[in-house]
Amino acid sequence: xxxxxxxxxxxxxxxxxxxxxxxxxxxxxxxxxxxxxxxxxxxxxxxxxxxxxxxxxxxxxxxxxxxxxxxxxxxxxxxxxxxxxxxxxxxxxxxxxxxxxxxxxxxxxxxxxxxxxxxxxxxxxxxxxxxxxxxxxxxxxxxxxxxxxxxxxxxxxxxxxxxxxxxxxxxxxxxxxxxxxxxxxxxxxxxxxxxxxxxxxxxxxxxxxxxxxxxxxxxxxxxxxxxxxxxxxxxxxxxxxxxxxxxxxxxxxxxxxxxxxxxxxxxxxxxxxxxxxxxxxxxxxxxxxxxxxxxxxxxxxxxxxxxxxxxxxxxxxxxxxxxxxxxxxxxxxxxxxxxxxxxxxxxxxxxxxxxxxxxxxxxxxxxxxxxxxxxxxxxxxxxxxxxxxxxxxxxxxxxxxxxxxxxxxxxxxxxxxxxxxxxxxxxxxxxxxx
Numbered sequence: 296x297x298x299x300x301x302x303x304x305x306x307x308x309x310x311x312x313x314x315x316x317x318x319x320x321x322x323x324x325x326x327x328x329x330x331x332x333x334x335x336x337x338x339x340x341x342x343x344x345x346x347x348x349x350x351x352x353x354x355x356x357x358x359x360x361x362x363x364x365x366x367x368x369x370x371x372x373x374x375x376x377x378x379x380x381x382x383x384x385x386x387x388x389x390x391x392x393x394x395x396x397x398x399x400x401x402x403x404x405x406x407x408x409x410x411x412x413x414x415x416x417x418x419x420x421x422x423x424x425x426x427x428x429x430x431x432x433x434x435x436x437x438x439x440x441x442x443x444x445x446x447x448x449x450x451x452x453x454x455x456x457x458x459x460x461x462x463x464x465x466x467x468x469x470x471x472x473x474x475x476x477x478x479x480x481x482x483x484x485x486x487x488x489x490x491x492x493x494x495x496x497x498x499x500x501x502x503x504x505x506x507x508x509x510x511x512x513x514x515x516x517x518x519x520x521x522x523x524x525x526x527x528x529x530x531x532x533x534x535x536x537x538x539x540x541x542x543x544x545x546x547x548x549x550x551x552x553x554x555x556x557x558x559x560x561x562x563x564x565x566x567x568x569x570x571x572x573x574x575x576x577x578x579x580x581x582x583x584x585x586x587x588x589x590x591x592x593x594x595x596x597x598x599x600x601x602x603x604x605x606x607x608x609x610x611x612x613x614x615x616x617x618x619x620x621x622x623x624x625x626x627x628x629x630x631x632x633x634x635x636x637x638x639x640x641x642x643x644x645x646x647x648x649x650x651x652x653x654x655x656x657x658x659x660x661x662x663x664x665x666x667x668x669x670x671x672x673x674x675x676x677x678x679x680x681x682x683x684x685x686x687x688x689x690x691x692x693x694x695x696x697x698x699x700x701x702x703x704x705x706x707x708x709x710x711x712x713x714x715x716x717x718x719x720x721x722x723x724x725x726x727x728x729x
Contacts, residue, residue, distance in 0.1 A: 549644025
């Protein structure tokens, strides 16, 4: 639903979603005086976007809801170069085939969030390889490189960090990334009258370069706006778990795991994340925070955040699957699950493994559980066993240094002769099947 009457910048500011912007008053007047076109770029550095991409992606949706035309740029060209911004070392270069396949997958993912039809202000997806792929190096140096000062580029904080880090440095390839991103803005400004670029705060220098190039080449006034890089209150990196990044692709991070990630949000972060990652109004979120403070018990905010974020990324079916597994596992009544229930929660995305083909007699239980991702190492599993914190089909297992997996995973012990729900600690679950 388009909400063209809302003050877009005021809403973004109230949510804490603006880190920097150029010419604030002029940008505010520009956005309020007509329908504008804006863009955000997503480089295909993997075959899926992750939670770190979700804030700028949702800002594109917020802008479309406010009546503007969003462009999601997939970096088929820039993805082959690698953005050096605040990276400790040079990226490994991927082949053009790999980058192209990743770009296609990311194009599909961004399409979940912005509307391409059925609205007056449709979105579009573009690939910057379309205007860079056939450009020769002489034209690039004359038409683009001429407008960039090496002095200014070297003084960028992200470049300085690499230059000052012993043994790191920066290649000409990554140094040239800012020129490519600047060219993107100027090209989109020419083709679509795009006047605003949105990106993470680590992109500020690149965005300013694109603003300057658009002015020089097109005599156009354009604007930049960055969103904060999401951090957690305890200083740890947002969107990471023991098993790695939280991906938007359910094949890489199941709906259940995605839902559980949000349920585990710290009280110090949850209200901020409700403003970042949901479309609830700021007033609704403030009311939830006030109610939680007055209740003094377990906050309701985490459950609301988990539901809203999972529904947003995985739809109603994905949310239903995540809640089905959660209810089954955390009710503590796993012995009441039918064989069909166990098959379903496996399909719904509960982490699972087949025991077929594994020599269980020669595989220590600690190794099997660590390999399944229940812990980072066999030692962590051993520690959990010593605390009686490992349960197989609801039965606690103690520590036995010589315990083989075959002692536990037998048809007699399995639900329906084949299924084993393993719980480690309070939150880690895994389904094994013979």
